Amino acid sequence: MKSLLAPLFFFVSVFTIQAQQKNLDSLYKVQPVQTEVYAEKAGEKLIIDLYLPQNNSEDKPLIIFMHGGGFSGGSPKNEQEVRFANIAAAKGYAVGLISYRLTRKGQSFGCDYPAEGKIETFKLAAEDFMESVYFMMDHAEKFGIDPENLIVGGSSAGAEAVLNAVYNPELMLEKQNKKVDFKAVISLAGAILDVRYLTEKNNVPGLFFHGTADNLVPYATAPHHYCEPDSPGYLVLDGSKTITEKLAELDTSYLFYTYKDAGHEISGMPFKELPHVFEFLKDVVFEKHKIQSTIYR
Template identity: 40%
Template sequence: MKRQISILFLFLVTGILTQAQEHYVGQIYADLVKSTHTYSDSLKLDFYTAKENEKDAARPLIVLVHGGGFSGGQRDNPLEVKFAQTMAAKGYAVASISYTLTRKGKATGFGCACPASEKMETFKQTTADILKAISYLKTNTEFSFDTQKIILAGSSAGAEGILNTAYMANHPEFKSLGDFPRIAAVVSLAGAVVDARYITKYNAVPGIFIHGDADNLVPYNSQPHHFCSAETPGFLPLDGDAFIAERLKHLDASYSLLTAEGGNHDWANLGYAFTNEIAQFLNDVIIKGEKIQNTETITQK
């Protein structure tokens, strides 16, 4: 199933849209096309591309995964749509995906009453869906992008999904999911992984991480998910964005950690405003091949 929608998306940068701007950094395209595809069973994705470069096989692909506690949210939330359009206008191909909302309608939710084993199954199911989406995009010839330049981006639950997909291929709980593709970079807005010890020099994927250091749901550093006590069913230690960035630093890999001092979980959404910083990092590490190791504090835009 496919639905084509032409979108005229005008970006005004100092009043003029010009090809002189740097590809993948500046906003160089105006006429965008969005198409909707079913990639697995009833799961869909929206594919965004600039009409002028929709056949460009050298461009990176961003796979975007929305947040919502694995019980809500959708691929065409306003923030996700704006992010996808903005990045497509810079020259990227963007696929914003739906995935199985494992916790939807569950009485225990995804907090401390949810058993840790069920949390792990939720993480695994999300990674399985992301892998299916990537496989569909790579094998469907109507999509043009560089398969060696696949970027995973997500917020909150989606950030947990993309980080586990990028880094946990060798974790015992994730090995059964099969082959994991090469990932070029990650963009995490308030995310965490199951165990950062599984990030090694062989899978130290570069990442840009945006997180509030007072997040009380998804840990900024290394704490239990939702800060559940050890006596609760939902006790599950996770390693957050700051911990992952430190691990990448130790492995001499590229990272950029943008910390909102005193910021809470709202930064899972507020981080979407930092498209210029995200695009610059991706361009530097993927297109130019530079090593970036950056830590800075940020405030709301």
Template identity: 40%
Template sequence: MKYKILVVICSLSFVVFSQTKETYIYNIKHVDTLKLDVYKPKNIKQGDSLPAVLWMHGGGFAGGSRANIDEVKFMEYLTKNGYIGISISYRLLLKGSKTGFGCDCPKTFKIDVFRQAVIDYLDAAKYIVENKTKLQIDPTKIIAGGSSAGAEGVLNAVYLKHFFVDDVSKYKNVNFAGAISLAGALVNANYISGENAIPTVLFHGTDDNLVPIGKAPHHYCDPDRLGYLILEGSEIIADRLHNLKASYYFQKTVGGKHELCQIPFPELDNILDFFDKTINKKQVIQTKYITQKN
């Protein structure tokens, strides 16, 4: 029951307002037609090439939508601040599953769900790079971002591409300038290196019972359960980036649970300022904030 409630928190799918946007199909996989919504500033001019945030929603790989209320609100914020916002759909491989993504979901299946999410995300990134002129994006300034399940997909796409993808040459023109992870984790943070480290924003609660902030089993499953899978969360990722002298912005909320997957609207100005300094001005910034849950 806790899992279902948290999925609802992170994946509200009813949109009560809308914006002018362009929708494109970036791939068709079996019964899934995968689309992305491109939000542009109203004052964008012909020939402009803007930075973009490529966003992957949460929902436990079972629900959620690229048009969640908060996703649309976030896209609106981005367009008002000189960015193009792109919110994608991807295959929800656990939709209708009896096990969910918890301890009854076999480890091997969890790994494959991560793999397919990585591939979907990279396919979306490949599409926007190949259509950079039409979409008016700067392919050197694409920020990868996601929440909860989306954050897991994004982090693994950014840092574990060579682990999950057999033919990485398909994505040779896909490069990310930065990353945003809201309550996400990696399968193995050792894949973060001096060559692939990019400015990374991390939000996580110390008491997240689904996605560990440190190194721990996914959903804190016991070792004898089918779903026992060790993940490495934001604390491990931040430490790895710190040791590599790479930029990061880590907000750790003591007592916080999986609600840290929600888009942190009060912090968005600070996040964009961090990316301006680290991407545009090439500064190295290592910031860790420790807050207390209200």
């Protein structure tokens, strides 16, 4: 009996491994978090916490994710984002969770804060984000990542910084040290300054999550925090709905989860939808398929 069971067990094991797919299924244990300093600004060390799959010698696609917190709080050690990083690393991704300058710490970012200051806040955060990207590109060999497969994302304020860097670089970045080829962007309740600057030059495929009743970051095109026109902080932003409409016009892939009557809580990590997130990345980034889909929740 043993002689019959051993080959059968081997066959089933091989078949199971072959049936699982890298970047889609959980195939790896995850190394202990590795913290690196990617920049230092005004005496503050900005870090990237790296989550890497064990026993994976191949160059890995990289996800860089930026936390939310209204540019006044938050941390790359946020429980939800750490959980996400471990899930993605187990699928074969390298994941970097970054800190950045919290320039509004202890201060308002609402309707009493002038629009010019809000734009400057976006710029500084976008600058920090790009510094983390350049750091990882410069150390791609050290960390075993594939700089040609770069996926970026953020939540709330982090999503605003990342989206503005990707889709509004002419407005946000004074200079770019090197060309960066983003393969996809993930936005949890984010927005950009001006969708008109999203063109064929920077029409990166995107995954978007947004509540229709978000009262902080507009779902479509509306004032930030819905400030009144006569308030100092009146600044019109283009949210997820407007961005995905522009991507559709540019014939670019997107997946948009729109949550009826939901507020800014949609900036939390969408764990129930993560299987679809990784399927989208597999289909669009690695297999080069085109997907344009809005899912109503």
